[in-house]
Amino acid sequence: RSVHIPVIYAPRLAAALIRHKLEDNRIKDPIKIVEYDTNSIIRVADEFTVSFFRVTHSIPDSYGICIDTKQGRIIETGDFKIDLTPVGPNFELDKLARLGSEGVDLLMADSTNAEIEGYTPSETNVRAGVEEIFEKAPGRIIVSTFSSNINRIQQVVEIAATHKRKICILGRSMKNVISIAREYGYIKIPDTSLIEETMLKNYKLSDVCIICTGSQGEPMAALSKIVSGDNRNTAIYPGDTVIFSSNPIPGNGVLVDRLVNNLVKMGADVKQNSLAFSLHSSGHPSRQELRLMQRLVRPKYFMPVHGEYRMLKLHGDVAMQLGMKKENVFICDNGDNIVLKNHKIESGIHISAEDVYIDGNDLDGVSGAVMSDRDVLKNDGMISVLLTIEPKTNTLIVPPLVYARGFASSETSHVVRHSQIRAEEAVRELMKERVSFSEIKATIKSVVSKYVERKTGRKPMIIPVIMNKD
Template sequence: MPKKKNNTTPAENVSAESAKKRGRPAKKQEAPAAKKTEKKKGERQTHVRNPKNGAPRKNEKSVKVVSLGGLGEIGKNMTLLEFEDDIIIIDCGIGFPEEDMPGVDLVIPNFAYLEENRSKVRGVLLTHGHEDHIGGIPYLLRHFNIPIYGTALTIGIIKGKLKEHRMPFTPQLNVVSAGDTVHLGVFAAEFIHVNHSIADACALAINTPSGIIVHTGDFKIDVSPIEGEMINLARFGELGKKGVTLMLCESTNAERPGFTPSEKSVGGTLEELFTANEGKRIIISTFSSNVHRVQQIIDVSLRHGRRIALSGRSMQNVVSAAIELGYMSPPAGAIIDVTEAKHYAPGDITIISTGSQGEPMSALYRMAFGDHRDITLGANDVVIFSSSTIPGNEKLIGRIINELSHNGIKVIHDSVQLGLHASGHACAEEIKLLYQLVKPKFYMPIHGEYRHLAANRNIASFLGAPAENIFVGELGQVLSVSRHRAAFTDTVSAGRTLVDGYGVGDVGGAVLRDRLHLSEDGILIVFASVDLTTRYIVNPPEIVTKGFVYVPDAEDLLYEARIRASEILSDMLDRSKKPNLEAIKERIRRELSKLMMNETGRNPMIVPFITDL
């Protein structure tokens, strides 16, 4: 991809006025919307008498809100706003394959609805640089040459990703700052600073013909952030005063009571651990995108007279991007090359590594299994997981902890030590606080499995939101929102598109069922050729199996299968019958399946290759 510096200059569509007053509202743009809200206030009161809000009336203009990802799942977040001829996209992430998707690399949202409305799509607004929000961008850009808007770190991470993908055109990447407003069609989207486990995260307040729609992105309220400001609560309060029609709020930690601890609290835990392990080499694993955590590890290392080495490609990439963009400024010489690490005394070095989720092939995994080029672990090492376990990764992480423990290496992780990690997502009290500031008329929990969405719905109910004003939706459901009414009115195509190798969307339900079937009981293939005209068996049945039985021990069984297949062929080629290749195959499949089930209790996939010569 050719380097195009110009593409990263602030967007044309970003209002110059708001860019000047960073962090301040772009008053001019919002005034009309605010006025309209006031004008219609009288009208609203008449509707208050009617407890059912219902769908917007026919002549009433409404904005459609559609989630193509992020409902009923944590991953592949993507929300569309549509009004007449304009569609804007908020985030476009990836999800990871489930256990019933063998061989699938990753999952992206289904873009069919966007394909159908190609001419309406105006651009993508990105809340932050996590994979579940930006990972689908390279796949989206293959089909839509549309502008992308995000903060500097978000766009920086996307640039790195796009290098690995061949793009048919130069992507239109636009850097914005919190406080900026982007105009796309009828929509005007303001970026609002929030706290999260990655720097430069934003929520969005979008001015629409139905009033203001707030999308929280991923957020927490951190009153002592490592770098930069606390979430811009004041701005959320201002929007609440103006009147917000709809709030889309993330639900990840909605089940957890209280407040999420500050990122700074992790620094205290690290300080204690470094003091307790003076003289030992410390290997510490965390999420590479958590720039602030990495910064804290660097700070505590320097206080203890240690140099720092980075291990793992994504760790090195993110840290160098963060340094380049000014998110991190370690003193010169503090970070050394990982190949030099072995020349330092154990107490003089910290190694920050990828692999906190137990990913096979990650730097930590290779260290644990003695397969790392530059680092060999021993009794003088302490391995610390400064991370939480993402549900589903327990086994992988367990494998590393077991291997290290087996080899006498001390491991410190979240089940033996509190305070090693602080989540980037709001707990119940933080959601309540933001809700009370924004005071939306309608509320829609997003970014969560159903249990999380339900917990978030209960929070809004607890705060007094009428049940009919809270919308827990499904992927593809269309929420039609006018200023005073909202309802699910329609459904558009949505779901998941599977990515396997270079193939996008070519692996579907049928392929997955086959893969699962194969993975459970293997395959049995019957080869034979016949002459349907002369009704002869030209080549008698041969049998090949894979993953079903150990052939040398199953000779009798396979012999029986061959005999049975021969009998079926002879019978079906009988003069009295009308020979039909499909019917022959079907009968072989059915009868051999029954035979194998009776003899072995297994159900291999039976594939008859019968050819008519």
């Protein structure tokens, strides 16, 4: 809301989701949203010409971008995988190859699965695993996946309808996305197959399929609320089959394991993606697809994007294995800058790009340094050292007074008293010669912090306060 965006370009489905998000957040500023498709060409003054090529991903209407400038051509793949049997339209490999044959200066490509050899399985492979579970499940079926995975949701819906199960959608984001996707024809669900959650008690468990959010173990998502008893309309019943049609995102493993354990304790049969059941297919390319992308585009320079630093490094190695010169591969961290000029690329200046944390109602946020200071205060406390000096005579008028916060009382009296003594000794020794305020502060910080850490094992924030007699 603090950034003025004159126009947003988005494909049809993304544009609809953006409009809904703006309405949902009550943002009434007039924002121009321009829809594009594979045939669109967008010109920005005389500097940029942007065109698009369709890619396959877990959400429909995914596109890569070709940016033509006077300085050279850039291709950015966006999220993609090369799925030869997709649920929706095909990857426009012919168009991508044509762009490559015309010459590409810089390729920027998805690196999410750069650690995985081979090809990412097709989205259609998931159908067989889900169908097998539907055929054998004796009771209710609950399918949890990402609300954005529209192709997956469509397959689940078709299988549920085939098995004559009523479909109930749970989770705010899931309801919103499915509603918009149905409106635009990306998900097809007969009205007769849908039921509200208040109607669940009217149907036999074996006649129901619930599609919900919560596959990452999020505490506030629909599946977790069912497990915790916070959903007034339903609960987990012995004999329920719960399908996790996703893989845990790195960092969410503990949450997912906890949710699975609770489901099993309540008598549910939990199915996760495994060799026994193919219940999830990534929307990102594995190493063979990354190699194919390099062969199709044949760029002069390469900058891997979208992934942890180790993934970017591995993706860069893939390019070099295919003949790319090491000096033409740019492994960039947040804030790094590269410059394309006259069809050549070199590193630019680094810009500040650290995390910004929103603090209360201040949308400008606070820096990582401020958050680090707060962390120190929370864990180790604070020591303030106050003293008064006479700058003209370079003498100490009032010896250091030490105030501590965040220490246990049993250790405060002894540690504070001796910190005060050491600070005074150090300052008096220092002031035998002319010194600046900054030198005094640095000395106090060094002496007091070393002593406190040695005695308590803590590293509190040391704040010297020097008062001038004048």
